[in-house]
Amino acid sequence: MDFTWTPEEEAFRERLRSFLAQTLPEDWERFSQHGPASPALTEYAATFCGKLAEDNLLTPHWPTDIGGQGLDPWHQTILAEEMWIAGEPRGGQYMNVNWIGPTLIKYGSPQQQERYLPPIAEGRALWCQGFSEPGSGSDLASLRTKAERDGEDYVVNGQKIWTSYAGLADTCFLLARTSEDRKRGISIFLVPMDTPGITVRQIPSIIGEGDIHEVFFDDMRIPASARLGEEGQAWEIVAYSLRNERLGIPRYSLARAALDRAVMILKDQGEFGRDAVRIEAAEAAALCEAARLASYAIVSRRTAGEVIGQESSSARFATVMCERRVAEFVAEHLPEALADAHPYLKMHHQRAIVAGIAAGSAEIQLNIIASDVLELPREPRQ
Incomplete structure (x- = not known):
């Protein structure tokens, strides 16, 4: 394998470094200690990501028909490396552009793409992922949060834990059980965080303010149109999402x-x-x-x-x-x-x-x- 950078890739890296030097505030290194999910850094990230979007540097690896430039995974890697070297000024929005957006591009309905992709591409959206649960951790197949069909809606009950960004997020990428099958019984829902029935509690930690939370769903009602993909398709979709996530961090x-x-x-x-x-x-x-x-x-x-x-x-x-x-x-x-x-x-x-x-x-x-x-x-x- 030849990992020598091409002149075009080197130029892209230099463009990013120049943007960071011109955009980050003088006290950035001290300010970045607030933590990616803190209110202060989340507010700054919205401004920063808006400027990235204006310079076509927020989603350059997205397809051109979705607002990106169609750049390859090497450019995505260069972008992510330079952002992380700088202390990740995109805050929680790194998740949006690396795997939430690409997952919606691949699996989302036209209505879901129309609703959720523009705010991500413009740098004004913040998501959280409702994966881990008490007693489940990273073993997603054992999750117990249930989504039961009731006419044109689903009624969701359960709990998530260690949920980053939940306190400030607009939308949750939620995994819930729609049948008893261990893997094929899990579905994904795109849930606005202001939906009645959601309670968010911050978990105190030493890694910064506002980083992790518990999220409770009590008879939360969402329309069937909030489901991403088909019932039971979550395992396939999450596998795709996590491959993108790990590439972007x-x-x-x-x-x-x-x-x-x-x-x-x-x-x-x-x-x-x-x-x-x-x-x-x-x-x-x-x-x-x-x-x-x-x-x-x-x-x-x-x-x-x-x-x-x-x-x-x-x-x-x-x-x-x-x-x-x-x-x-x-x-x-x-x-x-x-x-x-x-x-x-x-x-x-x-x-x-x-x-x-x-x-x-x-x-x-x-x-x-x-x-x-x-x-x-x-x-x-x-």
Whole structure:
């Protein structure tokens, strides 16, 4: 595989860097510590994404007939890398453009596309995903939230947990059970968050204000037209969505940028000469590079038109490992960063805390790798 950037791709990256340099406020590194789901960053992201849209940089990987430029997955990767290196100023809207929008383009009805795609493409929409539940976690097949058909409506009862952005989101990408079949009994609904019967409660956390929530559905009534795809089609749709999600979250790029920043500070302080420090930095850099190349292998296959399967979990777990290692390196050798001495490093540490949870926990990814990639037996051989 040749991962050399073309002149056109290099120019695209430079265009993004120039846009960021001209657009982000001077105090951005400190401001970004608010967290992606905080009211402050969410408000700023709406302005920032609006400017991205004006410069045709918000959805360039979307088809041209939907308002994009039809650019390939490599351009999507470059866009995501530069946004994450900057601390992801799109806030929760990175989810809209990377997988909510593409999923609606592929599976949405004309009415759903007309309603939901323009606000995303203009940078003025915020979504949340109603996946995890108490006792279910990343095991989506075990979810218990029910959507029961009642004439032209569905009545939904249940609970979701660890829902990012729910407190400020406009719409929820909701998974609910429409029959008892473990996988084929799950359907997807596009639910406005102001629908009667929804209650949102914030879960206090150390990763920033407003990041995670519980969401309760009590006799919530939604029209059948809110269903995305057919009844029982959720497993197929979610598999497509998550492949797009993982492609659009190159956390390794922020981890490597934070590591480089930490090494520069240690050199300025005369603390990088010790062998132990240099070895630990090299190990963290190697993990970042491994995660990058694992992700690039997935992008290369997708660009070639190949179907991406569960091997994306390997790239996902490699990214978790590099995020954790860089965070540990900073905590060990620059602990003052976590007390606000180095805002960029503190911002990365906050993002790294959830690296093993977001988009499917690290433990679930390991299970997928063991069973579906390595095809290891579930029970020990006698």
